[in-house]
Amino acid sequence: MPIYEYMCYTCKKQTDRLVKWEKKDIQYCSVCDDRLKPLVTAPARTAGRWGDTGGGFDVSLGRHFNSSMEKEKYLKQNGLVASSDLVGGKNFIDDQVHKQIVETENHIKDTEDYTRIMKETGSIEKALAETFSVDKLKSRGMLDTEINSGN
Secondary structure (H helix, E strand, O other), X not given: OOEEEEEOOOOOOEEEEEOOHHHOOOOEOOOOOOEOEEOOOOOOOOOOOOOOOOOEEEOXXXXXXXXXXXXXXXXXXXXXXXXXXXXXXXXXXHHHHHHHHHHHXXXXXXXXXXXXXXXXXXXXXXXXXXXXXXXXXXXXOOOOOOOOOOO
């Protein structure tokens, strides 16, 4: 289903709605219950899909591409990210390197902790439980949901 943009000219509320094509002209305001008027909006630019306009010289990659699809294929094949495509801002690369360093340091510490606990107790279960506790994994953002303890 497409997303349509509407405006209520009575209360001036503007809203986007995901509606079926058949019902796009029959929408009512959630504030004043007046009929909404559809707004004219520009279509999304989907270069490479319906008339690619993404060709040209990419300075960050130092080469010319005939289309954005060709550029995407080149990036994927070579494991690259064009600087023109970075959404993380000017510190994107530094942030990614720092993230990788922290992950590596955590891995080294976890390996050392596991080895030490394993030598002390001789128990794989205890070494795993203490090295990879739920609290530690949560603090690292590695657990997305709460774990149900069955209580």
